[in-house]
Amino acid sequence: MLRTMTDTETSYQVLARKYRPDTFRDLVGQDAMVRTLKNAFEADRIAHAFIMTGIRGTGKTTTARIIAKGLNCVGADGKGGPTIEPCGQCEPCVAIAEGRHVDVLEMDAASRTGVADIREIIDSVQYRAASARYKVYIIDEVHMLSTNAFNALLKTLEEPPEHVKFIFATTEIRKVPVTVLSRCQRFDLRRIEPEVMEKFLRGIADKEGAKIAADALALIIRASEGSARDALSLLDQAIAHSAGETTAEQVRAMLGLADRGRVLDLFDHIMKGEAAEALAELSSQYAQGADPMAVLRDLAEVTHWISVVKISPDAVDDPTISPDERDRGRIMAELPMRALTRLWQMLLKSLEETAIAPNTMMAAEMAIIRMTHIAELPSPEDLVRKLKDATRPASAAPSVGGGAGGPAGATATAAPSLAQYTSFKDVLDLIRQRRDLHLLIEVEKHVRLVNYAPGRIEFAPAADMTPEFVSRFAARLQNWTGARWGISVVSEGGASTIEERRDAHNAGLQEQALAHPLVAAVMSAFSGAEIRNIKADNVFDHANEGIVPIDADELDDEWEPVDPFEENA
Numbered sequence: 001m002l003r004t005m006t007d008t009e010t011s012y013q014v015l016a017r018k019y020r021p022d023t024f025r026d027l028v029g030q031d032a033m034v035r036t037l038k039n040a041f042e043a044d045r046i047a048h049a050f051i052m053t054g055i056r057g058t059g060k061t062t063t064a065r066i067i068a069k070g071l072n073c074v075g076a077d078g079k080g081g082p083t084i085e086p087c088g089q090c091e092p093c094v095a096i097a098e099g100r101h102v103d104v105l106e107m108d109a110a111s112r113t114g115v116a117d118i119r120e121i122i123d124s125v126q127y128r129a130a131s132a133r134y135k136v137y138i139i140d141e142v143h144m145l146s147t148n149a150f151n152a153l154l155k156t157l158e159e160p161p162e163h164v165k166f167i168f169a170t171t172e173i174r175k176v177p178v179t180v181l182s183r184c185q186r187f188d189l190r191r192i193e194p195e196v197m198e199k200f201l202r203g204i205a206d207k208e209g210a211k212i213a214a215d216a217l218a219l220i221i222r223a224s225e226g227s228a229r230d231a232l233s234l235l236d237q238a239i240a241h242s243a244g245e246t247t248a249e250q251v252r253a254m255l256g257l258a259d260r261g262r263v264l265d266l267f268d269h270i271m272k273g274e275a276a277e278a279l280a281e282l283s284s285q286y287a288q289g290a291d292p293m294a295v296l297r298d299l300a301e302v303t304h305w306i307s308v309v310k311i312s313p314d315a316v317d318d319p320t321i322s323p324d325e326r327d328r329g330r331i332m333a334e335l336p337m338r339a340l341t342r343l344w345q346m347l348l349k350s351l352e353e354t355a356i357a358p359n360t361m362m363a364a365e366m367a368i369i370r371m372t373h374i375a376e377l378p379s380p381e382d383l384v385r386k387l388k389d390a391t392r393p394a395s396a397a398p399s400v401g402g403g404a405g406g407p408a409g410a411t412a413t414a415a416p417s418l419a420q421y422t423s424f425k426d427v428l429d430l431i432r433q434r435r436d437l438h439l440l441i442e443v444e445k446h447v448r449l450v451n452y453a454p455g456r457i458e459f460a461p462a463a464d465m466t467p468e469f470v471s472r473f474a475a476r477l478q479n480w481t482g483a484r485w486g487i488s489v490v491s492e493g494g495a496s497t498i499e500e501r502r503d504a505h506n507a508g509l510q511e512q513a514l515a516h517p518l519v520a521a522v523m524s525a526f527s528g529a530e531i532r533n534i535k536a537d538n539v540f541d542h543a544n545e546g547i548v549p550i551d552a553d554e555l556d557d558e559w560e561p562v563d564p565f566e567e568n569a
Helices: 031-042 060-072 091-097 115-124 147-158 194-207 214-224 228-241 248-255 260-271 275-287 292-311 323-332 337-356 360-375 380-391 408-419 424-433 437-446 469-481 498-515 517-525
Strands: 049-053 104-108 135-140 164-170 185-188 447-453 456-461 486-489
Touching: 031 060, 031 185, 049 060, 060 091, 060 104, 060 135, 060 164, 104 115, 115 147, 194 214, 194 228, 214 228, 214 248, 228 248, 260 275, 260 292, 260 323, 260 337, 260 360, 275 292, 275 360, 292 323, 292 337, 292 360, 323 437, 337 360, 424 437, 424 469, 437 447, 437 469, 437 498, 469 486, 498 517
Parallel strands: 049 164, 049 185, 104 135, 135 164, 456 486
Antiparallel strands: 447 456
């Protein structure tokens, strides 16, 4: 026996349909288009054909229906004319919203692509509208029409009767013939910005009485890629997926995503060449339900994001990214651009291979192994430098220690490893070359240098230095140089830390900027303005105090290969 469904069971609508905009005021993130259409309606300069283009879910078909309602709205009193704000109460507005108006015809070009389908339109345009002011033809996915169908439509599209309006919608504007585009007024619907999307989704969640965490909402916004329909569908699914407040962990499980913080951990292991740790992290994420393809895509997204942050530091202030991720992004942006672009290329190749592999996890593991191996390879500059050192005559090698009576063998093996580190700046350069960003941050923050000699560092610690820092610092230097380093800590003295000097330098630049008449005028004219960043023509030397201008006369005449993406190139 079949059970009869109640009204409550049949009345539910998905959020994407329930909150579909009815007026231009409800349309989210398309202010430029709304402004243009408003001016056109007010000036009675309404085009006879429109074409809406943009990615999925930005409101192309919805906009077409709103235009159709605006063209045919007669107002609540039945005496109104074309308007940018249809009343939604008159018979034409209600009938168009319900999809039953005889003079507003919607056609899906994906399923009706031929000349015969277009001929029906051509034959019917000569007849006036039955009850509305205009006869409106809405053709969705218009790029799917055949070439012959487009050609058949051209004449009617160029000179339609006064009572006929065409509205086209497409996601593939490049596939629409230019002869059609030239006959239409084009509107490009933009992706919805994260800030606008967040406000939009938060308002709908409040109306639905649903609680959703801010970081969970950020994951939905990122996954929607600027599409309102995708965002609403994901929000609908997330609300149904959880009981009570929707958390970021539940959204990640729903989307098959890994924790972004753990993706950053995996990225860090790869860039340090730590293959075992990287594979363990990948396996852990896989065991918790993350798709290997999704992990690789997340790695590609992180690589792109860090590359953009390196070029444009303001990009780190993305509202969909947590403060902790922003801090880590700033540190990771210290990586050389060459390494980031190389990792990007490898990830693209890995995604292709993983997609066709019989076992995606095995393919992802092999990709991780390749990437960690490549991360340990020396740069072209290091290779050239090593080749020069290898071909240098023995007599040119610096002599350290005793003469003929000394241990010549020990001198020959120990001296070259430390002779190149003549200053503490060379040690900092070594840390950067090895891409140990965590150690670099600690050295810049904690070390007040007292004395330095190759193989020996003496410093006074700054506040909050961890007890294991000294041993870890010495172990890393010994591992990298092949020689033992003596690192001692004294209780007082020493120069300012690099971080302190950098902050003092930036503060000085800001004071100089604020003293400039033009800057002072801007600050007084714009209430609440503040200086975020200052670009100077000088280079701050972390090893030496003060500002060191670049002097072309002091540059080495010897040619050195330079990578255009290298930080110091």
